[in-house]
Amino acid sequence: xxxxxxxxxxxxxxxxxxxxxxxxxxxxxxxxxxxxxxxxxxxxxxxxxxxxxxxxxxxxxxxxxxxxxxxxxxxxxxxxxxxxxxxxxxxxxxxxxxxxxxxxxxxxxxxxxxxxxxxxxxxxxxxxxxxxxxxxxxxxxxxxxxxxxxxxxxxxxxxxxx
Numbered sequence: 403x404x405x406x407x408x409x410x411x412x413x414x415x416x417x418x419x420x421x422x423x424x425x426x427x428x429x430x431x432x433x434x435x436x437x438x439x440x441x442x443x444x445x446x447x448x449x450x451x452x453x454x455x456x457x458x459x460x461x462x463x464x465x466x467x468x469x470x471x472x473x474x475x476x477x478x479x480x481x482x483x484x485x486x487x488x489x490x491x492x493x494x495x496x497x498x499x500x501x502x503x504x505x506x507x508x509x510x511x512x513x514x515x516x517x518x519x520x521x522x523x524x525x526x527x528x529x530x531x532x533x534x535x536x537x538x539x540x541x542x543x544x545x546x547x548x549x550x551x552x553x554x555x556x557x558x559x560x561x562x563x564x
Contacts, residue, residue, distance in 0.1 A: 423530040434556045438474055439504030441502050447473070449486065457548060459539060461507075462561070470516045473559040476508070482534060484548040485516075492545040500538065511536035520549045 413475065415444065438444065441463040448460035451552060459476040478484075499513040500506070517536045521527050526534060539546040550553075 426551060434558055435508060436504060437472065437558075438476075438556070439507050441507060442505065444505075444507045446539070446542045446544045447548070449544075449546070452477075455480055457484055459546065461539070461541060475559055476539065477555040477557065478537075478548055478550045479552060479555065480511045480550065481551040482524060482551070483520050483547060487545040487547075489541065489543050489545050489552070507540050509538040511538060514547075516547050517549065 404408070405486050407453050419559070439459065444461050444463060446459065447462055448458070450458055452458050460473060461476065462471050462473040463508040464471040496516045497513070498511060498515060500509040500511045503509075517534065520534065520536075526549075529551050533552070537548045537550065
């Protein structure tokens with residue numbers, strides 16, 4: 403895993419930790435997950451694919467340039483599908499079910515219409531039965547849904563002091 407992160411050339415700027423389960427009480431992962439879910443106004447500051455079929459999301463609690471705030475990176479090493487919605491046009495599905503944590507900025511869905519769509523439209527479940535998970539990231543201007551086999555790596559970006 404560390405080799406892969408070195409390949410992304412992000413290791414020098416981040417504290418690295420890995421967790422096998424999003425909600426398992428692993429001290430660092432839970433701390434960062436809880437920190438993200440405590441932020442009242444969360445902003446997506448960057449989204450890109452650092453490697454084929456990987457997704458990196460960078461979020462922070464403020465977009466004011468002079469204000470120092472913690473920046474978190476959420477990395478999905480291998481996704482099946484994702485989509486980004488303008489938060490103003492997103493309509494929650496009343497049938498969706500998810501695990502609630504704090505302000506619910508990062509959610510793990512236990513049932514969702516998006517997962518049903520992916521199950522119907524892809525071969526992923528045929529190839530890897532019952533291994534997919536649906537995550538949702540809810541920020542001030544974006545809603546991002548991600549279907550992946552593995553939990554994300556959540557990191558805190560170290561501020562540049564120079």
